[in-house]
Amino acid sequence: MTSSLCTRQNLSDRKSLWDLVAAAGLPARRIIADADGSVELAKLDGGTTLDIHPDACRDASVLILAKQQKSAALAALELDGIARRIILCPPDLAPSHLPLVIADAQAQLALTDHASPQSSTLPLHKCGLSVSRIRQTHNRNTRTEWVLFTSGTTGRPKMLVHTLETLTGPIDDGLRVAHDAVWSTFYDIRRYGGLQILLRALVGGGAMILSEPSEAVAAFLTRAGEYGVTHISGTPSHWRRALMSDAANRMNPAYVRLSGEVVDQAILNALRQAYPKADIAHAYASTEAGVAFDVRDGRAGFPASLIGDPHAKAQMRIQDGSLWIKSTRIAEGYAGNSTTLAGEDGFVDTGDMVVLDGDRYYFVGRRQGIINVGGQKVHPEEVEAIINQHPGVQMCLVKARPSPITGAIVVADIVVKPGLHFESIQPEIIDHCRAALPAHKIPALMRPVSSLDVGVAGKINRNA
Amino acid sequence: MTVRETIIGEIQSVAANQGKTLAPLTDGLPLLESGLDSLCIAIIVAVLDDKLGIDPFSGATEAPFPVTLSDFIALYEAKSV
Numbered sequence: 001m002t003s004s005l006c007t008r009q010n011l012s013d014r015k016s017l018w019d020l021v022a023a024a025g026l027p028a029r030r031i032i033a034d035a036d037g038s039v040e041l042a043k044l045d046g047g048t049t050l051d052i053h054p055d056a057c058r059d060a061s062v063l064i065l066a067k068q069q070k071s072a073a074l075a076a077l078e079l080d081g082i083a084r085r086i087i088l089c090p091p092d093l094a095p096s097h098l099p100l101v102i103a104d105a106q107a108q109l110a111l112t113d114h115a116s117p118q119s120s121t122l123p124l125h126k127c128g129l130s131v132s133r134i135r136q137t138h139n140r141n142t143r144t145e146w147v148l149f150t151s152g153t154t155g156r157p158k159m160l161v162h163t164l165e166t167l168t169g170p171i172d173d174g175l176r177v178a179h180d181a182v183w184s185t186f187y188d189i190r191r192y193g194g195l196q197i198l199l200r201a202l203v204g205g206g207a208m209i210l211s212e213p214s215e216a217v218a219a220f221l222t223r224a225g226e227y228g229v230t231h232i233s234g235t236p237s238h239w240r241r242a243l244m245s246d247a248a249n250r251m252n253p254a255y256v257r258l259s260g261e262v263v264d265q266a267i268l269n270a271l272r273q274a275y276p277k278a279d280i281a282h283a284y285a286s287t288e289a290g291v292a293f294d295v296r297d298g299r300a301g302f303p304a305s306l307i308g309d310p311h312a313k314a315q316m317r318i319q320d321g322s323l324w325i326k327s328t329r330i331a332e333g334y335a336g337n338s339t340t341l342a343g344e345d346g347f348v349d350t351g352d353m354v355v356l357d358g359d360r361y362y363f364v365g366r367r368q369g370i371i372n373v374g375g376q377k378v379h380p381e382e383v384e385a386i387i388n389q390h391p392g393v394q395m396c397l398v399k400a401r402p403s404p405i406t407g408a409i410v411v412a413d414i415v416v417k418p419g420l421h422f423e424s425i426q427p428e429i430i431d432h433c434r435a436a437l438p439a440h441k442i443p444a445l446m447r448p449v450s451s452l453d454v455g456v457a458g459k460i461n462r463n464a
Numbered sequence: 465m466t467v468r469e470t471i472i473g474e475i476q477s478v479a480a481n482q483g484k485t486l487a488p489l490t491d492g493l494p495l496l497e498s499g500l501d502s503l504c505i506a507i508i509v510a511v512l513d514d515k516l517g518i519d520p521f522s523g524a525t526e527a528p529f530p531v532t533l534s535d536f537i538a539l540y541e542a543k544s545v
Contacts, residue, residue: 217496241502243529244495266527374502404521405506430481439482444507445514 016081016140017164017202018044024205029180032201033227034070034210035219041077041202043131049074050111051126054082054137061085063107063122065093069189069210071113071128073198080164081140087147087159087335088190091213092438097157104336105147105159147335148192150287150377160287160331160341168199169329170291172313175281177231177255181206184224186234186242188213192287193259197233206231218247225250233257236267237374237406243270252277257294259283260375261407262363265300272298284363288341289348290329292316301360315347322367323350369399369462373440374406380462383410383443386436392416392425397452398443399462412443415452422448467544468537470515471508475500478508491534498533518543 015023021030026042033039039049048054049071062083066072069091076086087105101107102122113128146167150158183201187194189210201208209227211220221242224232232253234242239258242248256271256278263282271280283294284302292314295302307316314327324347331341342348351368354361371378380398387396394415400408414429416422426446433442453461465473472489479486479499486499495505513519520539521527530536 246531403506
């Protein structure tokens with residue numbers, strides 16, 4: 001009795017994303033813009049960018065399958081508090097995975113801005129249209145689930161169920177932001193890191209300038225400068241690329257944020273030099289566990305004092321060398337999979353390994369050997385399986401080679417079958433990888449080796 | 465082969481392997497407009513490290529950010545003498 005009353009009360013108290021946007025005010029400067037133009041948030045007050053009334057999506061699980069980030073951002077804003085689930089499909093979702101996604105996420109209808117969308121068995125509606133007037137939606141009390149995909153993982157897409165509450169939890173981090181901030185990110189907003197920035201813009205009263213994958217870096221930086229972007233985020237690889245552009249100085253941000261990859265001192269120093277007036281912070285987050293912390297002292301790594309602080313919003317501990325996190329920002333679970341994220345004590349193992357050096361911890365890579373190429377994750381086993389399909393390959397080991405440009409690149413050591421020459425089959429192996437894998441997963445360098453160390457369990461020794 | 469020739473050769477070879485169309489490789493060409501993406505540049509830097517024994521980008525606290533092709537080549541030429 002008490003608990004159901006409590007639930008009902010929470011529901012009626014719930015603030016939807018639109019409620020939070022409207023509460024922050026709707027002056028004309030509040031826009032979501034991309035390279036094609038901008039939409040004033042005020043226009044959504046009694047307006048929609050969909051070809052159906054948002055109420056038609058009430059309590060439905062809605063697949064947002066948009067080409068443009070702007071279409072997806074506006075659809076999510078319109079449907080939070082109305083739909084049961086918003087499934088934010090990333091732009092690189094393979095069409096072959098769509099049936100699995102639909103089944104696992106229990107999608108009931110799809111929204112798209114393509115003229116010819118990927119084949120979908122769901123009822124299809126349009127998003128990303130110019131705003132049309134509709135009768136006002138009053139009831140936005142549904143506790144909408146936001147389904148996000150983990151970045152660049154192999155095989156069956158992993159989908160995590162968040163809510164507006166878990167997603168906006170990190171915004172209360174003490175960062176002082178002017179109410180008229182203009183936010184931007186190199187990330188796609190359908191990734192956790194990008195969505196964080198969109199939500200900060202929407203909830204905090206700011207505007208949001210979206211990047212565009214097909215846009216040259218210089219064009220994006222110029223556009224960011226023209227819109228007066230004040231707060232901008234990206235991975236270290238994004239920033240290295242930005243700093244290699246002569247347009248880097250066309251914007252003058254007050255806040256520069258890095259996340260998604262290990263941050264080294266060189267990129268922090270280079271950003272300090274490029275943007276002397278900016279506050280530079282690097283955040284640690286994962287789609288599963290949310291944002292754990294951000295570091296604002298301009299140094300790589302993070303202070304050891306963050307570990308074990310019981311008053312921290314995200315509690316952290318080190319166990320078996322990896323970082324464990326407990327916070328209210330952790331995803332509620334996986335869609336279509338009952339595996340729980342956190343252990344009984346509420347801590348999630350991030351799998352990110354750290355070492356203590358003096359008074360700071362530094363990230364040293366992933367436990368399972370996942371390779372991070374410019375923010376995109378690569379499972380070595382997936383690449384090894386493809387190489388091993390070649391009839392001339394005996395065995396191979398795929399591993400990371402550190403790169404000052406993308407953090408890491410993928411390389412392979414290959415043992416060829418007796419009597420064969422590596423040089424004669426290498427072009428075929430490369431062609432085979434190209435047919436099966438995206439560019440960042442294909443070993444950039446391959447070298448022949450006479451043997452690989454196999455451990456007692458019959459597995460290749462990855463640390464040899 | 466000079467350092468410059470080695471670098472140009474590797475740029476052409478990586479671009480071909482990655483299916484990228486290169487702009488004419490003039491000195492003033494901005495690297496980001498050359499047709500090479502970050503992954504291509506990362507591969508070129510790794511290959512040049514193996515071939516020349518030079519990696520001008522891996523400083524502990526400082527890293528250069530070359531804008532043009534000639535900036536990029538100059539980083540290697542400066543370390544090879």
